[in-house]
Amino acid sequence: MAPNDSAETNGTAARRPAGRRRAARYIVPVAVAGVAAATIGLVPALASSGDPDLPKITAQELIEKIAASDTEQFSGTVKISTDLGIPSMGGLAGSFLSGAAGGGDGGKGGSSADPQSKLTELASGTHTLRVAADGPDRQRLSVLDQASEYSLIHNGDEVWAYDSGSNEVYHADGKGKAPHGKAPHGKAPHGKEQAAPEGVPTTPKALAEEALKAADGTTSVTVDGTARVAGRDAYRLVLKPEQKGSTVGSVTVAVDAENGVPLKFTLQPSSGGKAVVDAGFTSVDFGKPAASSFDFTPPKGAKVTEADDAEAKAKAHEKPRGDLGKLKDAEGVGAPTIIGKGWNSIAEFKTPGGAALPSKASKDVPAEAQQFLDALGDKVTGKFGSGTVFKTRLINALMTDDGRVYVGAVTKDALVAAANAG
CATH class of the missing domain: 3.30.310 (TATA-Binding Protein)
Known part of the structure; x- marks a missing residue:
């Protein structure tokens, strides 16, 4: 096991101030669940199966290893689970999550396949994801449920989303055209681009980057030994707020010792108990995914909603509200x-x-x-x-x-x- 080593952050590693961009995510109390969905994201990975012996590394070196990672190709399975402590109230909490994301407009131009509403479901419960990426222009994310599957595919200038449960398709294309006028893909797991909407982290890498942005001189950062995650050797990077008053107790990131890719992300609350977020790969392959992984043709009989049409219909149905x-x-x-x-x-x-x-x-x-x-x-x-x-x-x-x-x-x-x- 690699010995512990610590380094106080001084604003030089992988961050920019938590200013206007992050502040824009804060909506209102009614949408607190949606805020949390945009701030966090994913969950339980495989338990470690023995701590590997790895060369010594400092916290600063490990942060730099994450920042320097240029891995653009991978595929695998991610287990995600979140526990925000929000009462279900018969599914009402889920409806607030959907509303906070801007989707789910009761059929007035919307689609059950709209990623802006669908991916906020990751903010509660446990989910299994299949993910694949081949550079900045091709990514695929599938959310697997017991009776259905939801897939989000980015291939070049096109974004497709498909909900097998409702047999509905959401489509956006044409150099920047995308759901709700946003770019067709948010920041990618490795600093590139991906199909997920902005503000919805979908891999341990994206979650780790969000956490490191907060490490701006207010955080203790240490290397706390090693772990085995998804069959890979990894270092454990631990971030702990030094300020009093935060609800975050600690963030632990398991970082692939070979290529610097975060494999697992765990956020423990300062109040103790079960992790709020525990996300990680259960299997991962850093080879080139098959090109067919990013192909999509709407199934026969599926309802297809175009992004531009959905936006126009939604505006047409707007009316004064209380x-x-x-x-x-x-x-x-x-x-x-x-x-x-x-x-x-x-x-x-x-x-x-x-x-x-x-x-x-x-x-x-x-x-x-x-x-x-x-x-x-x-x-x-x-x-x-x-x-x-x-x-x-x-x-x-x-x-x-x-x-x-x-x-x-x-x-x-x-x-x-x-x-x-x-």
């Missing part, structure tokens, strides 16, 4: 103010028109939805006045009664302190 609708649109009210730094970053913004959380009296929220909100929320008071903290095991949000929102991977006390200071 307070709950205004809250869901809150990310369009301008750039939030970022309070603090590193793991303790908190995004502050105001809801449209200073709207507060809908109450039972407003009759704007269905009874089940109100039950869901009540289950997540704790009433709090302070110098700022009063409000409600909506909590998960990772992301928490405070919404004040005068329409201010504070969101971050921090504790309830940290949110109240930020509101008091504001």
Whole structure:
């Protein structure tokens, strides 16, 4: 087993400030689950089968090894599991996840195969993924369920998504045309491009990069021995926030000793217990995948939805909404103010028109939805006045009664302190 070695981060390794890009993901308490989905991602890999003897390496050298990895071809299976501690309420939580992603519009121009809504399902439960990549222009991701399969394929200028359960296809093509006007593929596992929507990490590599961005002088980074993951020798890189008030206890990344590719990602909450995120390869091959892996032809009888048509139909069905609708649109009210730094970053913004959380009296929220909100929320008071903290095991949000929102991977006390200071 390689001896431990540590290095305090100083802002030089694989990051940029957690500024406007990350802040833009913070929506509102109703969409806390969606925020968490964009912040984290995947889960349980194979247990280690003995610790291999590997040459000594420092934490800084291992971070540099990840950053320098140029592996563009691979295929394999990933096990993912997330436990945010969100009550199911008969599947209502899943509906909030879908709504937060902008999909699932009740058939008004939408498609069950739309990746913006479909991939947010990875934010809860346990899933098995098949993944493959051949450079920046070809990737495939399949989510395997007991009775169905969902596939997302990027091949050149085209993106195809297929939901076998509903026999629906979603298609985007033409040099940048993609669902919801976004680029047809988000940041790839190895700094290239992939088929997943922006903000939805789908491999241990993507998750590790998100974690390393937070290692900006507020983090202890150590090499904590070695492991065997998916039959590969790996080093264990451990990141721990040095600041008090973060809901993140530690992040452990198993890094392939040969090529620097993260093979497994585990996020432990500061509150203890089961991992919030535990994602990793159960099998992996770094050879060139077969070209046929990225071919797709819509099955006979499948309903095909074009991205441009879906967007036009969705706009045609838009209509004024009540307070709950205004809250869901809150990310369009301008750039939030970022309070603090590193793991303790908190995004502050105001809801449209200073709207507060809908109450039972407003009759704007269905009874089940109100039950869901009540289950997540704790009433709090302070110098700022009063409000409600909506909590998960990772992301928490405070919404004040005068329409201010504070969101971050921090504790309830940290949110109240930020509101008091504001």
